[in-house]
Amino acid sequence: MSLQMQCEPVPPRQRQPKPQDASRLGFGHFYTDHMFTMRWSAQRGWHDARLGAFAPLALSPAAMVLHYAQTVFEGLKAYRSRQGAIHLFRADDNAERFDRSARRLALPELPPGAFLEAVQALVALDHEWVPRAPGTALYIRPTMIATEPHLGVRPAAEVLFFVIAGPVGPYYAEGFAPVRITVTERYVRAAPGGLGAVKTGANYAASLLAAMEAQAAGYSQVLWLDAVERRYVEEVGSMNILFKIAGEVIAPTSADSVLPGITVRSALELLRAWGVPVQVRPLAIDEVLAAHEAGTLEEVFGTGTAAVISPVGLLDYQGRAHTIAGGGTGPLAQRLFEELTGIQYGERPDPFGWMRPVAPRAEAAPLPAAR
Ligand SMILES: *Cc1c(COP(=O)(O)O)cnc(C)c1O
Numbered sequence: 001m002s003l004q005m006q007c008e009p010v011p012p013r014q015r016q017p018k019p020q021d022a023s024r025l026g027f028g029h030f031y032t033d034h035m036f037t038m039r040w041s042a043q044r045g046w047h048d049a050r051l052g053a054f055a056p057l058a059l060s061p062a063a064m065v066l067h068y069a070q071t072v073f074e075g076l077k078a079y080r081s082r083q084g085a086i087h088l089f090r091a092d093d094n095a096e097r098f099d100r101s102a103r104r105l106a107l108p109e110l111p112p113g114a115f116l117e118a119v120q121a122l123v124a125l126d127h128e129w130v131p132r133a134p135g136t137a138l139y140i141r142p143t144m145i146a147t148e149p150h151l152g153v154r155p156a157a158e159v160l161f162f163v164i165a166g167p168v169g170p171y172y173a174e175g176f177a178p179v180r181i182t183v184t185e186r187y188v189r190a191a192p193g194g195l196g197a198v199k200t201g202a203n204y205a206a207s208l209l210a211a212m213e214a215q216a217a218g219y220s221q222v223l224w225l226d227a228v229e230r231r232y233v234e235e236v237g238s239m240n241i242l243f244k245i246a247g248e249v250i251a252p253t254s255a256d257s258v259l260p261g262i263t264v265r266s267a268l269e270l271l272r273a274w275g276v277p278v279q280v281r282p283l284a285i286d287e288v289l290a291a292h293e294a295g296t297l298e299e300v301f302g303t304g305t306a307a308v309i310s311p312v313g314l315l316d317y318q319g320r321a322h323t324i325a326g327g328g329t330g331p332l333a334q335r336l337f338e339e340l341t342g343i344q345y346g347e348r349p350d351p352f353g354w355m356r357p358v359a360p361r362a363e364a365a366p367l368p369a370a371r
Pocket of ligand 1: 075199203235237238260261262263264303305
């Protein structure tokens with residue numbers, strides 16, 4: 001699928017000023033001048049691919065996504081190297097995961113090539129928005145929503161795919177800040193056979209109240225256990241989680257309620273290349289606590305596109321708090337963070353071929369005309 005894309009760039013004088021202070025970028029506050037949109041209908045398939053101004057969507061209040069949550073999304077970043085080049089990190093994996101998520105939500109398939117073309121076209125056009133300060137990046141949010149106005153419950157026959165992007169700051173303003181987490185036994189994020197393994201808004205909706213209660217109790221994230229036995233560790237907040245016990249790194253798995261993260265996969269590939277023993281298997285919370293008791297729980301950290309690596313300094317379970325790695329950042333978390341971000345910013349070799357270059361689009365260069 002090669003997209004015939006209509007392009008209507010915003011006239012330079014009407015473009016938004018770019019935020020100048022990198023320390024105040026934060027996450028999710030700013031958006032670039034443009035967005036990519038493409039429509040799908042059961043009759044026509046994908047059509048009307050367009051790069052145009054970032055603008056509010058016109059949506060019927062009966063749009064099915066608003067009622068039945070038929071939507072999926074992705075999150076990936078474009079990084080600028082010190083030399084100025086722009087690269088996406090493992091974007092093919094995001095494209096494949098997006099397609100898998102769409103199938104689970106009974107949304108139309110989007111060929112990974114079309115996903116990549118859309119993402120690259122937006123980044124190429126808004127290349128000036130890829131920030132330059134250390135630790136910053138352009139966060140990209142491809143999304144698919146059911147737009148058909150209809151209140152009967154069935155898969156929508158009209159769908160919108162859009163891609164927006166915005167500059168984001170370093171996740172930690174002053175270096176690594178280990179997080180305090182608490183295990184929830186009351187709430188469940190995802191159940192076997194449910195939506196946990198795909199990137200969809202409903203998983204986040206299910207997590208908000210637990211996160212709010214955890215924060216009120218002084219914790220920044222929730223550690224989720226499995227839905228059936230409330231015993232096996234699954235994820236932390238909206239990140240995957242890794243445990244280092246007696247020199248081995250354990251990545252908890254489940255049948256289908258853990259999101260297959262691209263950062264955790266990258267971390268495991270690096271660890272294997274470094275010769276660090278890795279196990280991917282179910283991990284019970286009792287085993288984690290027993291290791292802590294025995295003094296062999298060396299490190300715990302979350303992984304995800306936004307933070308890359310998020311060390312856990314304190315773990316609360318059933319009202320007892322357990323300090324991990326002295327409440328600081330363990331050496332392995334530190335090394336993974338430095339290696340992953342080193343590859344992403346082009347400061348270290350990329351032996352796995354994870355980085356995909358995006359050439360900036362010269363303003364004058366026209367895109368192929370629409371049909
Ligand atoms: C996106 C996401 C992750 C992390 O995935 P990455 O590909 O590493 O960004 C982990 N858990 C959940 C629930 C997610 O939505």
